[in-house]
Amino acid sequence: MDWQAFYLRWLRVTELTTTRYFLIAGGAFLLFYVLLKNPLIRRRIQRKFPKPNHFYRDILFSLVTILIFATIAALVFVVLRPYTQLYNDVESRGKFYYLLTFPMMFILHDFYFYVIHRFMHLPKLFRFVHRVHHLSTNPSPWTAYAFHPLEAILEAGIIPLIAFSFPVHPSALGLFLLFQFFYNVYGHLGFELFPKNFQRTWVGRWVNTGTAHNQHHEHFHGNYGLYTLIWDRLFGTLRKDYEQKYDQVTTRPSPSKTPQTS
DSSP, rough: OOOHHHOOOOHHHHHHHHHHHHIIIIHHHHHHIIIIITTTTBBSSSSSSSOOOHHHHEEEOOOEEHHHHHHHIIIIIIIIIGGGOOOSOOGGTTTHHHHHHHHHHHHHHHHHHHHHHHHHHHHHHHIIIIIITTTTOOOOOOGGGGGOHHHHHHHHHHHHHHHHSBBHHHHHHHHHHHHHHHHHHHHHHHHSSSSSSSSGSTTTBBBOOHHHHHHHHHHSOOOOOOSSSHHHHTTTOOOOTTHHHHHHHOOOOOOSSSSOOO
């Protein structure tokens, strides 16, 4: 094993993921929790805001998660690379196939997340593993990577799963993981960005909105999906009050008082 190559890749992924975490999650926090906190308060899913110590806790767990993600990524891209289906030359399979891998990764990750998420809600696993993420019953952008180390390993499992499942270019995988993080931040944002009645449109009824995932954090049951509600609808785990909650969040008037902190 080339330990130098492994270390250099690990260091590069750690630096990249840490930068991404603070730029994207931090940027969302600055925008929605500081600069536009009051103008956008009517789109706040839970009216109260988390306390500062919740942010610090989530950041600490997220930094541990980043180290685990970097380790698994380095293992896949360096140690296991000869056994994966990663390929280097885009032209060898064509640009159409390169683009096709994005919906392939999207579907695979969406289903993988739903399965492991429901698995982690088994009582013993929830208590010892997934409970860390659910300490944020009122999540913020900093919650996106706030996992127990064992959950971080499961979450990072999508990287080797994709690399071994079908031919994929490393840059496509990297771009997909960037998209994943953006959507993860939106899911934990605490504000609903989609418009009124979106959840009833042909597209919107399949999209996992910030409201849907926020309900999962608040109530601990139902709405297990990542990008879509396909599996929640198929397996009957979509919360019955989801559409009502979405209506409530997207139609309420702006309050006259400054929001409280929970």
